[in-house]
Structures are given as structure tokens and as C-alpha cells.
Amino acid sequence: MQVTPNGHEPIISPRLVIDADGKTNLLGLDREELKTVIAEIGVPEKQVRMRANQVWSWVYHHGVTSFDDMSNVSKDVRTKLAEHFVIKRPEIVEAQYSNDGTRKYLIRFADGNEAEAVYIPEEDRGTLCVSSQVGCTLNCKFCHTGTMRLVRNLTAGEIVAQMMIARDDLDEWKNPTAGRRVTNIVMMGMGEPLYNFDNVKKALEIIMDDQGIQLSRRRITLSTSGVVPHMERCGTEIGVNLAVSLHAVRDDVRSEIMPINKKYSLDQVLTACANYPGAHNARRITFEYAMLKGVNDSDADARELVRLIRKYKLPAKVNLIPFNPWPGTVYECSDWDQIQRFSDIVYEGGISAPIRTPRGRDIMAACGQLKSASEKKSKAQLAREADAAVPAPVHVEESDSALGWVTG
Ligand code: SAH
Numbered sequence: 283m284q285v286t287p288n289g290h291e292p293i294i295s296p297r298l299v300i301d302a303d304g305k306t307n308l309l310g311l312d313r314e315e316l317k318t319v320i321a322e323i324g325v326p327e328k329q330v331r332m333r334a335n336q337v338w339s340w341v342y343h344h345g346v347t348s349f350d351d352m353s354n355v356s357k358d359v360r361t362k363l364a365e366h367f368v369i370k371r372p373e374i375v376e377a378q379y380s381n382d383g384t385r386k387y388l389i390r391f392a393d394g395n396e397a398e399a400v401y402i403p404e405e406d407r408g409t410l411c412v413s414s415q416v417g418c419t420l421n422c423k424f425c426h427t428g429t430m431r432l433v434r435n436l437t438a439g440e441i442v443a444q445m446m447i448a449r450d451d452l453d454e455w456k457n458p459t460a461g462r463r464v465t466n467i468v469m470m471g472m473g474e475p476l477y478n479f480d481n482v483k484k485a486l487e488i489i490m491d492d493q494g495i496q497l498s499r500r501r502i503t504l505s506t507s508g509v510v511p512h513m514e515r516c517g518t519e520i521g522v523n524l525a526v527s528l529h530a531v532r533d534d535v536r537s538e539i540m541p542i543n544k545k546y547s548l549d550q551v552l553t554a555c556a557n558y559p560g561a562h563n564a565r566r567i568t569f570e571y572a573m574l575k576g577v578n579d580s581d582a583d584a585r586e587l588v589r590l591i592r593k594y595k596l597p598a599k600v601n602l603i604p605f606n607p608w609p610g611t612v613y614e615c616s617d618w619d620q621i622q623r624f625s626d627i628v629y630e631g632g633i634s635a636p637i638r639t640p641r642g643r644d645i646m647a648a649c650g651q652l653k654s655a656s657e658k659k660s661k662a663q664l665a666r667e668a669d670a671a672v673p674a675p676v677h678v679e680e681s682d683s684a685l686g687w688v689t690g
């Protein structure tokens with residue numbers, strides 16, 4: 283069990299690799315783990331490496347779900363594999379297609395918990411917005427996900443599975459590299475990815491592997507609310523692009539709308555950005571800034587944003603996100619004229635500040651609208667489930683989903 287650095291709730295990281303019929307799910311195993319489990323079922327030692335490479339390629343490059351389809355693997359090894367393993371996606375409870383082409387998947391994992399992933403097609407790319415947790419511990423006031431109490435971290439397999447599910451739905455396995463529709467990934471779904479660092483890292487390494495899905499690290503962006511101690515690790519250990527949810531330029535305002543700011547102040551966050559490995563002008567850090575009427579959207583705020591970016595010498599761009607409303611929120615989206623003025627001031631300061639067109643609002647798939655109906659369970663119940671090899675199904679209420687998105 284992992285406790286969040288802000289000391290809120292314990293976060294459970296279950297090992298959900300065992301299927302209900304006692305078979306290990308290969309989805310989410312890294313190369314070393316795959317070799318180990320293949321050796322354990324009695325494949326001769328000399329063959330283990332080759333078989334693991336073959337299986338890896340079938341699972342992650344071709345997207346197969348049946349061992350029968352692994353045509354270059356001998357029949358007896360295929361039989362052995364099928365006796366012990368499955369290659370299984372979690373269930374898609376609901377796939378909603380927006381009239382702007384956005385697709386939202388509500389995914390139910392083996393223990394009954396749910397999270398959402400959103401596919402956003404654009405002219406020059408297709409971005410998949412991936413969740414890292416069921417819920418979020420951080421309770422940012424403007425975010426729908428923040429109203430959920432955290433249920434648990436997602437496993438690496440559950441994170442990778444969101445990519446597999448989108449590729450299944452978009453029918454892109456036939457032509458896995460040239461025919462890509464998911465060209466980019468943003469870790470901007472439900473949850474704080476840096477509070478689930480190990481699983482996120484493992485999942486992204488699987489997704490980037492050059493004999494598997496082969497997505498370049500340059501096409502992956504991880505968004506954090508500013509978990510300072512892990513920001514540098516994100517750069518050195520994973521090497522993906524960084525986005526930071528800034529949303530305010532003064533500590534009092536930021537602490538009010540993002541309680542994590544009381545732990546890691548603006549100065550600490552911006553210093554960590556200045557030190558982010560691999561950030562330079564060709565590969566800038568993205569600041570996400572939700573436009574909240576009367577809260578963070580004045581001309582003075584825009585000027586202060588420019589001053590801060592210059593002061594810390596940040597290779598940065600700003601994504602202005604019109605606030606996406608959700609049931610029960612006290613915030614309103616800034617007036618259009620004001621968003622435009624804000625953007626102009628930042629541009630005049632020499633910093634790119636495009637206004638993001640909300641996508642998928644009709645299916646509650648826009649930034650900050652995601653929420654699944656998974657309930658928080660007692661700590662004792664969670665601990666029991668994490669320890670148990672076979673996950674217990676839990677009661678899940680009817681879904682009330684909604685996510686939010688921005689790309690770099
Ligand atoms: N937890 C991470 C990843 C979520 S990314 C993070 O906070 O960075 C989702 C982005 O949408 C974040 O920048 C988040 O602050 C923003 N967001 C949340 N609620 C929103 C809303 N209602 N309208 C617009 N953007 C929102």
C-alpha cells in the first residue's frame with residue numbers, strides 16, 4: 283500500500299494479473315516478467331527469450347487476444363501458454379461517440395472499479411486521454427474527478443489496456459504502425475499520474491517499446507498538478523513531455539482552487555519546471571490554465587503569468603482551457619472576450635497561448651468532466667482485495683461519466 287505524499291488517503295496498488303479462472307493475464311507484464319512466467323510453465327530455458335519476444339510482438343504489436351493466432355509459436359508451446367495465461371482486455375461498459383468524433387470509453391476493471399479514456403481525433407493527430415487512477419485524491423475545486431474519493435491506483439496492465447481498447451475500437455491492429463489513428467497519448471484522464479508513478483512508468487515503457495506499440499516518447503505527455511518530488515523522475519526515468527496544471531499565478535488563489543499548492547507552492551512547481559530534464563524550446567512544457575470567471579482570468583493575471591514564465595526562464599507554452607462545467611460546480615467559464623484578451627496578453631509577452639476548443643462536451647468527455655461512479659471502499663476492504671490474488675467484484679452504481687482533455 284502506498285500513502286500519498288499529501289497524507290490524504292492510502293492508495294492501493296493491487297496486482298490484478300490473475301484472471302478469475304486462475305490464469306495470469308499477460309497484458310501489462312513487462313519483458314522481464316513475461317520471460318519469468320514463460321519459464322515457470324516449463325518452456326525450455328534455451329527457448330524462453332525467443333518465445334517471450336514472439337509473444338510480446340503478438341500481444342503488443344499485433345494486438346492478438348488468442349494464443350491460436352501466434353502462428354510462429356510451436357503448437358505445444360501455444361497449448362501450454364493457453365493452459366496458464368490469458369490476454370484479456372477489461373470490459374467496455376459504454377462507448378459514447380460525440381458528434382465531433384470524440385469517443386469516450388467507460389471501462390470496468392476486473393474488480394468492478396471503473397475509469398474513463400477518451401479518444402480525440404484532430405486533423406493531424408489522434409490523441410488518447412488515459413486515466414491513471416480511479417478517482418483522484420487531490421480535490422481540485424474545479425475538477426469533476428476531484429469530487430470522487432479515490433478508489434485506487436490503476437495497474438500498469440489497466441493503463442496499457444486503455445490503449446489496447448482504443449486500438450481495438452478504431453480497428454488499427456491490421457496496420458499497427460502506418461495505419462495509426464491513436465498517434466498521441468496524454469496522461470490527462472482521471473487521477474494524478476505522479477501519485478501512481480511506478481505503474482504509469484511501467485505502462486508507458488510498454489507502450490513505447492520498439493517491438494510493441496512503438497509510440498515515441500515525443501508523442502506522450504504526462505500532466506501533473508505539481509507533485510514536485512516526482513517531476514524530475516518523470517523526465518529522467520520516463521522521458522515524456524510534461525504538462526503542468528497551473529491554473530493560477532498567485533499562491534493564495536492556487537491554494538484555494540488546488541489544495542496541493544499548500545504542499546508544493548508555485549515557486550517549487552516552477553523551479554521543478556525550470557529543472558525538468560529534456561525541456562528546451564523545441565520541447566516545451568505545457569501549462570494548463572482553466573479559465574474561471576472572476577477567479578484567475580484578469581488582465582493582471584495574464585501579465586503575471588508572462589512575468590513568471592520569464593522569471594524562471596521556462597521553455598513553456600500555455601493551453602487556455604475554457605472551463606468545462608459539470609453538475610454542482612460553483613465555477614463559471616470566463617467570458618469569451620476575456621479569454622481572448624488573456625490569450626492576447628500572453629502572446630504579446632512572446633509566449634504561445636492558444637485557446638483550446640472544448641471537445642466531446644456533449645458526452646461529458648471534455649477536460650475536467652470525467653467521473654465514474656466507483657465508490658470508495660473501506661481501507662480494510664481495499665487492503666484485503668489488494669492482497670488477494672483474485673480480485674473480488676464490487677458493487678458499482680450506474681455510471682455518471684465525464685472527462686477533460688488538453689493536448690500539448
Ligand atoms: N491530475 C492531472 C491530470 C489531469 S489532466 C492534472 O491535474 O494535471 C486534466 C486537465 O484538465 C488538468 O489540467 C485539469 O486541471 C484540467 N481540468 C480539470 N477540471 C477542469 C474543468 N472543469 N474545465 C477545464 N479544465 C479542467
Ligand code: SF4
Nearest residue numbers: 418420422425428507
Ligand atoms: Fe486530480 Fe487533476 Fe482533477 Fe486535480 S485536476 S482533482 S489533480 S484529476
